[in-house]
Amino acid sequence: MLVLALALALGITLGLLTNVSVPLGMLTYLGVAVLAAIDACFGGVKASLEGTFDDKVFISGFLTSTLMAAFIVFVGDRIGVRELYLAAVVAFGMRIFENLGSVRRLMFARWGWE
Amino acid sequence: MKVHHLPSRETFTHLKDASKKGLHASERAVGRSVNEARLMASLAVGLLLVGFLLVAQWRGAATFTRSLDRQSDQNLAIIIQEIAAENNALRGEIVRLQMRLMETGMESEDRSRVLNEAAKEMQAVRLVSGLDAVSGPGIVVAISDPERVLLPQDFVRLVHELRAGGAEAIAVNGTRVSATSGFAGGDGSIIINDVVFSRTYEVSVVGDPDNLAQALELPGGLRSTLLTFPGVNVEISPAEEVRVAAGLHGEFVYAQKVENP
Secondary structure, three states: OHHHHHHHHHHHHHHHHHOOOOOHHHHHHHHHHHHHHHHHHHHHHHHHHHOOOOHHHHHHHHHHHHHHHHHHHHHHHHOOOOOHHHHHHHHHHHHHHHHHHHHHHHHHHHHOOO | OOOOOOOOHHHHHHHHHHHHHHHHHHHHHHHHHHHHHHHHHHHHHHHHHHHHHHHHHHHHHHHHHHOHHHOOHHHHHHHHHHHHHHHHHHHHHHHHHHHHHHHHHHHHHHHHHHHHHHHHHHHHHHHHOOOOOEEEEEEEEEEEOOOOOOOHHHHHHHHHHHHHOOOOEEEEOOEEEOOOOOEEEEOOEEEEOOEEEEOEEEEEEEOOHHHHHHHHHOOOOHHHHHHOOOOOEEEEEEEEEEEEOOOOOOOOOOOOOOOOO
């Protein structure tokens, strides 16, 4: 767990150091992609706690959900349904909270707090 | 005879099982740690990416909120009003500064003009009062008086005739005849500005040579009068360049300037 926190901190530090900024046009796409990435990470943590973690599944899931999320928003923009990104946001938001709940319960189970 | 009991088949099986078990356990442990490492590595990479993207997104969103696209119509109206007011104020400032610049320019122009005029006037006054050496076309009047018969009034008359002929500067033997100069003496010598001369006089005059010569050579004029005196000779020669020395600066002791006459 410490390694994961360190990795997150390292990513944030890298972002701060490299001073990258998303261009305005890409803002929505990357926003949804970030949500997808967060969801994938929570899913991975959950799976690892359950003992069903598979790195191939995780990596492919991470890549496809981020890319697909951005793609869905793009398509929505192109076909005039700009609100399509809301669907992605809602879906990923719900999944994030579900995964978070599962992780919490699994942690309790592991530490024997149940 | 000692009978060697071979280990029974069960024992072997048992041993084999045990080793097998042990092997499996270590293998499993190795497999698990490898699995764990891969899990951690991939999750760590994922989280690293998430952190990086979060920061980038954060920055982009911050610029987006500041950008005008994001503002509501009301806010935009307020911003426009503020900018217009600022614009007006700045325009006023520009006009004010331009006026000040113009005023200053005119003031300095005025001042330099006044200074120029004052300098010109000063120059003229200095010339008229004989404070500066001058040169220019004119005539030289050489008067010889070996018998010492000339009187101061002859020179007064000479100077008057020359001034009537348009003389701008007059000097007698290098002594400037200015507005305050007078002729004194007698007994064959002339005193101008406290300098005593006798016998030979060279009068340098700057002015129109023809007019000056005419003023002296008029029939019944000064020249003919002087020539009637015994021994006196008068030579008038026009010159392209006559140099007249500067006079001394007189000090006024009694005269005071009258303000607002």
